[in-house]
Amino acid sequence: RYGYFGTDKLQVVKLLFCNVSGCLTDGQVYLPATGEEMVSVNGRDASGVRMLKKEEVEVIFLSSSDDPISEALADKLSKKMGCEIRQGVQNKQAEVKKIMDTRHLMWKDVAYLGSDEPDVDCLNLSGVSGVPQDAPVVALNAAKYICHSPAGRGALREFAEYILLLKKKAKSKMDQDRIGRDNF
Amino acid sequence: RYGYFGTDKLQVVKLLFCNVSGCLTDGQVYLPATGEEMVSVNGRDASGVRMLKKEEVEVIFLSSSDDPISEALADKLSKKMGCEIRQGVQNKQAEVKKIMDTRHLMWKDVAYLGSDEPDVDCLNLSGVSGVPQDAPVVALNAAKYICHSPAGRGALREFAEYILLLKKKAKSKMDQDRIGRDNF
């Protein structure tokens, strides 16, 4: 039971929100006794982010207050991916709405890749929404697209390709409509 | 062959014991030549622990004397998960009984997530007991619930959801019984 359910709405996504833990990463945190915590990211996902930015889709990562990472680690991830990270987000819907407002965007312009219960509202509201293959049931049920790839190992890349495909189809549809309109 | 075998007993679990190696973690220990050992934990499992605490189920982690982790690493895990860790436990049944007695609990009030042979007695005695999908046969045979998720990657989260489901059903049954009693 993967992929999109129902009719694809042809969305032109302008902004992708992506959870850090369980979307960008596989959720694993590596703990030494006294040293620094580590997380891992995948080159394929980084390349998905580059693809989106090339097509003028902004990407913003969200890190929950429930699942905190250090300021320094967030900075490192932000630099590695070339994207902003919002740290310590308590209410994801409120944070996303605030960012949307500064950019004059509506929910239909937004894509959301989430991983768990705190993402459910955003998964329901966003024009395009997805979860990694290994997300908990509560998130799987709320998402419009379920990735074939697991979190931190290609899910973000796959979702990026899906967003770009919808955008291409929507543009091609708009061009056809304009040609139709111009000709008659 | 996953899930629960037999009739679900509607338990109201008050306390969950969970093994560290092979339950909270996937059992992997990362070894540098001279530096500190590392283990990894998953954000989904941490969120399972938060769900239990919110519903007033206490969570205590057990670390075996066979499979020791350093005092400092145990402290870090304890802080990360927001739970007590009992270190260097030699006899798990005795340790669990001691903790149960201080809280005036019986075996039926206790849930146990175990991973190997030293957990078998507790798996048999506890009201609700589980093992990760990738546990050795001896533990699989003793557990009442076998998780679909492997150790350190969602098994604890899944077991937490199972515990909360049983609790909700049990409470709803108790409410019905009380209504029945009050009315006649």
Added chain:
Amino acid sequence: RYGYFGTDKLQVVKLLFCNVSGCLTDGQVYLPATGEEMVSVNGRDASGVRMLKKEEVEVIFLSSSDDPISEALADKLSKKMGCEIRQGVQNKQAEVKKIMDTRHLMWKDVAYLGSDEPDVDCLNLSGVSGVPQDAPVVALNAAKYICHSPAGRGALREFAEYILLLKKKAKSKMDQDRIGRDNF
């Protein structure tokens, strides 16, 4: 849908190019907040490289400018695998062509193990080309051989065995042809 598609051309490969991220490694980069990034390599893949060198197939690793690793980490990987690494490659086809020219080799003498979109040209041009089992669709479609093993966990070893098998068959064919020619 694994393995080779179409008729095996009996190639005598003299030089293998292999991508670092997503071929030699599984694409994961481990990030501590301030410390050094880590990647991981597998002993089986290292043994595949030794097998190739023993049969006089040179191995050169390519690291993309998109997916940079530090100079020091490239040096370490190079020493670990006993092979040259070309760092920060922007145009893979141009880089490969340059190296081929210094060795008077043609595309049919070259094998290429790639992992993503920037490898597509080289996958199309090389005499023998492959991708790990978990590569993105764009790379899977361009490769002549799809490994059963995932990136960083045996794909390079498997591709090395495939190269040596083709070489052995080609040599045996050439010997037969020469015997035929000498006898009549």
Added chain:
Amino acid sequence: RYGYFGTDKLQVVKLLFCNVSGCLTDGQVYLPATGEEMVSVNGRDASGVRMLKKEEVEVIFLSSSDDPISEALADKLSKKMGCEIRQGVQNKQAEVKKIMDTRHLMWKDVAYLGSDEPDVDCLNLSGVSGVPQDAPVVALNAAKYICHSPAGRGALREFAEYILLLKKKAKSKMDQDRIGRDNF
């Protein structure tokens, strides 16, 4: 195609040799640019080693000169597993024979868990021999027992249980034979 092929010979194994890379570990080596390399081991495998030692089966790890680990890391692994590690072994058959001779053992008394081409001779000669599920074909073909578990994640534990099962069966057979002999 897992498990044992042919009739189980009832062996009383006295000594188990186990490869480090690809048997005790999953073969992954974690590389920081300048810091120490890391490998990982699993708690289940460590518990398999404890089970063997309790039943008086000695365990010796072999680390190949092809796939070297640092002296310090070998010491750490040795301490962690409570077993001797032979470092930088060039010819595994010769090394194993030398150790067998000092203990007056024959090949039938020896079990061998191997992972690749250099282990083939020992896999063929040993009374009981095995490989992890994800071993290369050359090793899979030489082993008498193919583990269901992959390297570094339970293969050693599974092989230990198999050894102890054969030993138990053999002892029970010997007891029966002796009873038979004593009675008539």
